[in-house]
Amino acid sequence: xxxxxxxxxxxxxxxxxxxxxxxxxxxxxxxxxxxxxxxxxxxxxxxxxxxxxxxxxxxxxxxxxxxxxxxxxxxxxxxxxxxxxxxxxxxxxxxxxxxxxxxxxxxxxxxxxxxxxxxxxxxxxxxxxxxxxxxxxxxxxxxxxxxxxxxxxxxxxxxxxxxxxxxxxxxxxxxxxxxxxxxxxxxxxxxxxxxxxxxxxxxxxxxxxxxxxxxxxxxxxxxxxxxxxxxxxxxxxxxxxxxxxxxxxxxxx
Amino acid sequence: xxxxxxxxxxxxxxxxxxxxxxxxxxxxxxxxxxxxxxxxxxxxxxxxxxxxxxxxxxxxxxxxxxxxxxxxxxxxxxxxxxxxxxxxxxxxxxxxxxxxxxxxxxxxxxxxxxxxxxxxxxxxxxxxxxxxxxxxxxxxxxxxxxxxxxxxxxxxxxxxxxxxxxxxxxxxxxxxxxxxxxxxxxxxxxxxxxxxxxxxxxxxxxxxxxxxxxxxxxxxxxxxxxxxxxxxxxxxxxxxxxxxxxxxxxxxxxxxxxxxxxxxxxxxxxxxxxxxxxxxxxxxxxxxxxxxxxxxxxxxxxxx
Numbered sequence: 268x269x270x271x272x273x274x275x276x277x278x279x280x281x282x283x284x285x286x287x288x289x290x291x292x293x294x295x296x297x298x299x300x301x302x303x304x305x306x307x308x309x310x311x312x313x314x315x316x317x318x319x320x321x322x323x324x325x326x327x328x329x330x331x332x333x334x335x336x337x338x339x340x341x342x343x344x345x346x347x348x349x350x351x352x353x354x355x356x357x358x359x360x361x362x363x364x365x366x367x368x369x370x371x372x373x374x375x376x377x378x379x380x381x382x383x384x385x386x387x388x389x390x391x392x393x394x395x396x397x398x399x400x401x402x403x404x405x406x407x408x409x410x411x412x413x414x415x416x417x418x419x420x421x422x423x424x425x426x427x428x429x430x431x432x433x434x435x436x437x438x439x440x441x442x443x444x445x446x447x448x449x450x451x452x453x454x455x456x457x458x459x460x461x462x463x464x465x466x467x468x469x470x471x472x473x474x475x476x477x478x479x480x481x482x483x484x485x486x487x488x489x490x491x492x493x494x495x496x497x498x499x500x501x502x503x504x505x506x507x508x509x510x511x512x513x514x515x516x517x518x519x520x
Numbered sequence: 521x522x523x524x525x526x527x528x529x530x531x532x533x534x535x536x537x538x539x540x541x542x543x544x545x546x547x548x549x550x551x552x553x554x555x556x557x558x559x560x561x562x563x564x565x566x567x568x569x570x571x572x573x574x575x576x577x578x579x580x581x582x583x584x585x586x587x588x589x590x591x592x593x594x595x596x597x598x599x600x601x602x603x604x605x606x607x608x609x610x611x612x613x614x615x616x617x618x619x620x621x622x623x624x625x626x627x628x629x630x631x632x633x634x635x636x637x638x639x640x641x642x643x644x645x646x647x648x649x650x651x652x653x654x655x656x657x658x659x660x661x662x663x664x665x666x667x668x669x670x671x672x673x674x675x676x677x678x679x680x681x682x683x684x685x686x687x688x689x690x691x692x693x694x695x696x697x698x699x700x701x702x703x704x705x706x707x708x709x710x711x712x713x714x715x716x717x718x719x720x721x722x723x724x725x726x727x728x729x730x731x732x733x734x735x736x737x738x739x740x741x742x743x744x745x746x747x748x749x750x751x752x753x754x755x756x757x758x759x760x761x762x763x764x765x766x767x768x769x770x771x772x773x774x775x776x777x778x779x780x781x782x783x784x785x786x787x788x789x790x791x792x793x794x795x796x797x798x799x800x801x802x803x804x805x806x807x808x809x810x811x812x813x814x815x816x817x818x819x820x821x822x823x824x
Contacts, residue, residue: 415819499755510586513774
């Protein structure tokens with residue numbers, strides 16, 4: 268949905284440059300978590316502005332990759348091991364900045380689009396995440412933990428790859444749908460869009476998405492954090508009231 | 521009907537949680553226990569983070585015990601002096617329990633300890649109750665001669681100093697014994713999110729030798745206060761009490777408890793005790809299986 272006016276606005280930019288430019292947008296700049304929140308579906312769309320207004324003829328079309336990342340967290344990953352017949356937490360590894368959410372949508376499988384080096388630089392694909400372990404460990408232990416973490420988060424829908432989720436129309440307009448599950452943490456999400464041709468990243472652009480609790484949910488979360496004593500007393504009062512009222516009603520019937 | 525839980529940070533089916541509370545309430549009303557030992561593991565199976573489950577289950581037990589305390593109070597079945605001593609011990613125990621909780625969390629073995637304590641407690645109590653109730657049923661049917669019931673406290677309890685009279689319980693013992701008992705139950709309340717009635721009732725009968733007509737009321741009295749304190753401790757330290765989750769659980773459990781209590785008056789008590797024993801043993805077996813079976817997730821993540 269790009270208006271001619273926008274094209275006009277970018278026209279001076281286009282003249283001097285030989286490289287294409289990305290104009291991305293998101294359906295929601297803000298995701299509000301309310302009582303009925305079961306996850307959100309983001310529509311990421313935009314246009315590829317080529318010098319001259321159309322894809323250069325004769326060249327193979329460029330591909331689009333969209334990465335949505337949640338706020339990074341400092342996490343501790345533990346591995347269970349069987350000790351004397353019982354599964355107990357044994358080894359552990361700390362990561363300083365692991366994304367709480369990671370979704371990558373592309374028009375074709377990411378491994379066929381970009382070479383390994385670019386994948387590592389731009390963190391494209393679940394095997395190329397820069398998780399930065401904080402504690403020292405041998406590389407095979409690191410690899411095992413990384414695979415374990417990715418698998419765990421894939422299972423709960425927090426990390427995923429969606430090859431084929433990006434649709435490019437007429438070589439200039441693209442759209443992708445990314446679903447965000449309900450168990451994501453609140454904070455600033457980023458939607459990065461990459462334009463790729465011949466295995467190289469030609470252009471990149473970022474948009475921010477704010478995920479936050481709203482209304483009653485926000486009030487409760489804030490109360491639990493800031494006025495813990497009052498919140499605890501409310502919880503106790505609520506349970507006493509429930510029990511008492513139920514007892515009174517039951518005696519009447 | 522999906523509902524977002526603001527502290528647990530996930531959305532659940534509200535109806536499932538209410539029904540879960542209702543089922544637990546039904547059992548607790550029938551069997552005279554708080555039901556926390558059922559709620560916490562069931563919530564964890566449903567996918568609620570263990571800390572949130574334990575913290576929110578405690579407030580459910582508070583609600584479930586309120587109407588019981590009132591009912592027993594009217595009948596004069598609450599020994600407030602004994603209850604007060606148990607509560608004092610329980611409060612000290614829950615504060616100590618919070619420290620243990622934090623320590624175990626730091627070394628990453630909290631889930632293991634919770635599991636092992638569950639298996640040991642449930643297995644032991646379930647076994648005791650099962651054998652006692654089977655014997656009682658056999659006596660009632662005339663297969664066995666009743667054993668003369670001697671209501672006496674444990675010799676260790678008699679050895680403690682500073683004896684005082686607990687009139688309603690018909691005891692002349694040192695207050696240190698119920699204080700220590702309350703302390704232990706307080707630790708359990710924090711660690712497992714349980715009211716501790718399933719430990720306290722047998723302990724009051726077999727260790728202290730309390731008069732049976734005051735045991736359940738006094739135990740519920742202690743449960744009411746100690747779970748309330750446990751909720752406060754969780755609210756101020758772990759900040760894991762989800763008030764929406766607690767409200768859903770309460771809605772089901774207080775209703776279920778009333779239905780269960782009416783149901784209970786039509787069933788013979790020894791069959792009820794056998795029923796409770798079977799439930800306790802099944803839960804214990806399920807937790808044990810979880811410890812020895814290869815878990816679905818070898819890796820776990822926590823925020824650091």
